[in-house]
Amino acid sequence: MKYRTHRCNELSLSNVGERVRVSGWVHRYRNHGGVVFIDLRDRFGITQIVCREDEKPDLHQLVDSVRSEWVLSVEGSVCRRLEGMENSNLPTGDIEVDIEKVDILSKARNLPFSISDEHIHVNEELRLEYRYLDMRRGQILDRLIYRHKVMLACRQYMDKQGFTEVVTPVLGKSTPEGARDYLVPSRIYPGSFYALPQSPQLFKQILMVGGLDRYFQIATCFRDEDLRADRQPEFSQIDIEMSFATPDDLFPIIEQLVVEMFAVQGIKIDVPLPRMTYQKAKDLYGTDKPDLRFGLQLRDCREHAKQFSFSIFLDQLAQGGTIKGFCVPGGADISRKQLDIYTEFVKRYGAMGLVWIKKQENGVASNVAKFASEEVFEAMFADFGAEDNDILLLIAAPESVVNQSLDHLRRLIAKERNLYDDSQYNFVWITDFPLFAKEDGKICSEHHPFTSPLDEDISLLDTDPLSVRSSSYDLVLNGYEIASGSQRIHNADLQNKIFSILELSPESIKEKFGFFIDALSFGTPPHLGIALGLDRIMMVLTGAEGIREVIAFPKTQKAADLMMNAPAEIMTSQLKELNIKVTS
Structure with missing residues (x-):
């Protein structure tokens, strides 16, 4: 038939x-x-x-x-x-x-939800349980087909640029890279485990040691971490590594790759893309993932704050905190009720409150009006470039709290006031990240321990490691990090030094990374790389609310597969074969 x-x-x-x-x-x-x-x-x-x-x-x-x-x-x-x-x-x-x-x-049984009416709201968990029916509604399939075309364009472009696609192992060794590993027990080696890769990081660097020169792969990666709208326990990344190259060699290649991927949808991206240092991004936007589709840039207000008799300002200045804010054009129409809502909003991020100052034709209106003279407010308006009917929104707190609070507030206000067009695509390279960060009193890697410090900062590793900048870079699109990479350490001694700063003992280094240190000891070319988050790029390109909408069979926010009912218990005989005993 x-x-x-x-x-x-x-x-x-x-x-x-x-x-x-x-x-x-x-x-x-x-x-x-x-x-x-x-x-x-x-x-x-x-x-x-x-x-x-x-x-x-x-x-x-x-x-x-x-x-x-x-x-x-x-x-x-x-x-x-x-x-x-x-x-x-x-x-x-x-x-x-x-x-x-x-x-x-x-024939088909009675449907759990309508297929023909794709505009009807269906509970997400029900959609995930019957994912095959959800696909028939059209939007998911359209996105999967679009994703295929983007991946095809990527492969064709990378091949033309001389990159070789290599599939790296899925069963590897557990190494401390940040998130928790997904572990796979070995039947042949009782008590030993493989780890699913959080990224092909070490394999792709070893490919450079092996002389491949240019590598890429559309890789599936696994991270056992708390999930958000743009996170999944398994995800896809376009993984890239190059030998004998600098960031200035890599950036044009990645920018043209972005051009090719967006051209699939008929979207024109102008290159070269702008660049901004990590510190400048933090200063102007409060984040290393700035959304550049709108303004609302932050300004440091500490000098102005010194002219206030407002105790919160003065206390923060005395304690080494900061005072920053931004100007909302035409924002004097924001009601007291809405300002109260914004105040509660920033408290979620640790702020104690929100200072607002309206520039009106008949003078100043503010919740701190009595703490400064009219001349102080006029100087602030001039500094911010504020005009009549604008409003200044300020926060006084430790710097990390101020940055995080204002970052989220500026995004919220920009969305509410329609300050950007959803069809805009604003890219920016963020460069020169700190090499290290401090968490729970311990030094940790800002990206990963294989990132090279900037040459001019290497001398600070012994005296002031937290001030060392790295040769690293992220590509940010509309406030989302869509790619991250760095120049790699290609010297075994420097790699050992970084591990020691991270408080790994020589025994731990040998156990976890001995094979990698050995590889670096046999003549390693300078190399660098980057990984682009395919799921997140597709989410932004299609306007989807989260990456679950661009993945064929995604997990829930609790890492469950509702269609297959996974994870699931396994038979006692399987546990026995793996020499595993479940204690709870």
């Missing part, structure tokens, strides 16, 4: 009179007084099928029995639709297929 001569988007007036066969799902079904209309749907489109009782009574009885999402194969003649019955929204809207034969290929 031949299932189709045409797809459901292909028939047009040029096919009128032809005998055809189309196959697909019953999208919609209508019985209009003895005339049955079926919208037959496949992945490509919809074709209207018609069966008239007065012409084919036996066939009509069979067709009248079908229900939503049954799978049919229909044979018939292509006819022009009656005048006034055309559907300009469909490529096939001028024709219909007059049914002559129908084969019911598969």
